Amino acid sequence: MKLLRLVPDDTNLPFMKWRRITFPLSGALSLLAVVLFFTVGLNFGIDFRGGTLVEIQARNGAAADLADIRSKLTALDLGEVQLQRFGAPSDVLIRLAQQPGGDEAQQAAVRKVRETLGDGYDYRRVEVVGPRVSGELVQNGVLGMLVAIFGILIYLWFRFEWEFAVGATIATLHDVVLTIGFYSITQIDFDLSSVAAVLTIMGFSVNDTVVIYDRIREMLRRYKKMPLDQLLDLAMNSTLSRTAITSTTVILSLLGMFFFGPEAIQSFVQAMLFGAVVGVYSSAFIAAPLLIYFGLRTRPLAEGSEEESGAPRGAKART
């Protein structure tokens, strides 16, 4: 049986040379993401902005009359009202801004909406987040990302060397920044599940980086004389097949959710799809080449299993 092979055995891509393109590119994209974040900004969902979200479905599968709903709700004088079709034509998502007057006013607003729209609709979902809760959720979200980055940094520092820890952290931050940029451009709702998405993207990205770093460390021990950029290329190429296969499986499982999953996790899935691609890119083109700049070879690495240090068997076969 002929087996599928994404990466041919004799692949030898000059990853380290490409850094002259990828570093400026990543720098520019990150800058763009930051600029977008401060100009366009994120489309914060009610989790972080406070407010009310009501998902309604017209009874008997009839299409919902957006104009009618809009005119009825605008008459209620509840401030900004956003309407959005959600999946099927019968489904509509109503967003109300935070009502002035504290938590009770939020509840009153929901009651009014229910009374006004009447029995023609099923109320599939009602979410009300008060001002204090949303503030705490923001804090926890930001805190979560920082703690996660810090924890990963510490672990890599113990398990590898500081250069690896710093490299992985920069690559991870790069992914987080680009993901934030992605949210700014697409204006996908940024809510609690988005924080989960960002943290998962971080996890995957570091996961990928660690696999490559693992190999780099092994080769550093094995080929003590090889120039660093050549060694990094070798490590990259020998893990390339795995990288390709794994990211394909992750993307395949995400595609299942993208096309068939419930509407409620779509923002999560879209961000994850973006993150899966960026994570792989940053491991190969940011995390690994960064090591060149840290002067990794100038001091001896921690001693490990060295039984094969004398026989650069694979090197001749591959290069």
Next chain:
Amino acid sequence: MLYFSRWKATAILVGTLLVCLCAVPNFFPDSVVDKWPKWAQRHVVLGLDLQGGSHILLEVDSNAVRREKVETLRDDVRRVLRDARIGYTGLTGRGDTVDVRIREAGDVPQALTKLRELSQPLGGILGGSGQRSIDITDQGNGLIRLTVTQAAMTERIRQSVEQSIQIIERRVNELGTVEPSIQRQGIDRILVQVPGLQDPSRLKDLLGKTAKLTFRLVDMTADAAEAAQTGRVPPDSELLYEGRGGQRVPILVEKRIMVSGEDLTDAQPGFDQRTSEPIVSFRFNTSGGRRFAQTTQENVGRPFAIVLDNEVISAPVIREPILGGSGQISGNFTVESANDLAILLRAGALPAPLTIVEERTVGAGLGQDSIEKGKIAAYVGSGLVVVYILATYGMLGLFANVAVAINVAMIFGVLSMLNATLTLPGIAGIVLTVGMAVDANVLIYERMREEARGGRSAINAIDAGFARALSTILDANITTLIAAVVLFFLGSGPVRGFALTLIIGIFTTVFTAFTLSRLIVSFWVRMTRPAAVPI
């Protein structure tokens, strides 16, 4: 790496099987599982987003608790000084402090001694903190300042939350819904989760009412309508309103309380025998009944007000002394509102008002849709992965797929053991775990291939593939674990569900990679003695 002693192989297989078996109760309806022994009943609970229901986060009004605490302190100061016959001029309570000015400078030391008796050590007998409930300082010029300490306030708020939880439990249980869950969250919050509740407005009504019931005499010395206009209210009375046919009628009510809701022993909804209007009948305890009898005896012909949360429900005239210790409240009730009031009165009053700070309600229809779509997504996603892995690795791909399938079964097993809640993001977590579990196998197989290309014999390459890949798998999973653990502890609600499945998934992934995948391949090697690595 490929050798397993017989007992070790057996241990791995039995262990895996046991974990997978824990998932079994999920495949049977509740009615069947209920007949099983207790230990076998543990199963995955569907989250509110999947089965529908209401999630309501309440916050105890800590400012009200503070105010009340300071007011009590002010009353205590007044009582202590009066009992000790110490003259004072100003007595004010503001924020966390009560200020009192002693008239004679010579009385200050005695006043300080007496007032210090109000301050109690915190934390009971074992309280090693040495903190006291009130700080008392002499500000000079006869001014004494009493400050309620932060620790005492926190303790009071904690008590209020505890009491509120008990009362809420009683109220919610009266609704007759399935398995409501009521938990404390943080310092001053209470999370109420009621599965299957479609319209939470009644629940919110029940939760939002303090239900402080008082019986007080109506003040007839001044005209209520005039007081409402001029704002001149007699000092011992207050102006309250009664909702009567859509209008709000002002009533002057004495501040002094005849009997309060604490003295009720029972309250039941019913119908008035003459008018057949819905009413709530109640019964006082002995001391309450005695006080009610005495007051009604002295005030025949005067109206008294039944006040609930500063709103007059009704203000009937006392026609004859009420001696039996029971009575009834009528006042524009519907059958449901009479029933609700009875529930509230039976459950008791909340120590402080509660506000709803977060609400998430999902209808059963949406939950069902989410399950259906989630299932399809999981089947399609996993199907694609299975086919892709088979196409890439052939026979070994089949082993990988088996390992991943067992992995997913184990995740459900562990979730069942924990009686964990499966949410929509949780399903996403499982689907992602499938991706990660595959990665573990990919790492192993790619390493085998490399080793084989490096010139090793098939068996040697397979062995080295496992040996080298496992440390990578460990490192890669631990870093993801760090992110997942952070997510679990800092995330809230649905996000935690995601983090939980991810964490469990990481453990089962590492376990299957280290044991099961290796065991399967070792069986296969022993059976077929491959001459080359078949990938």
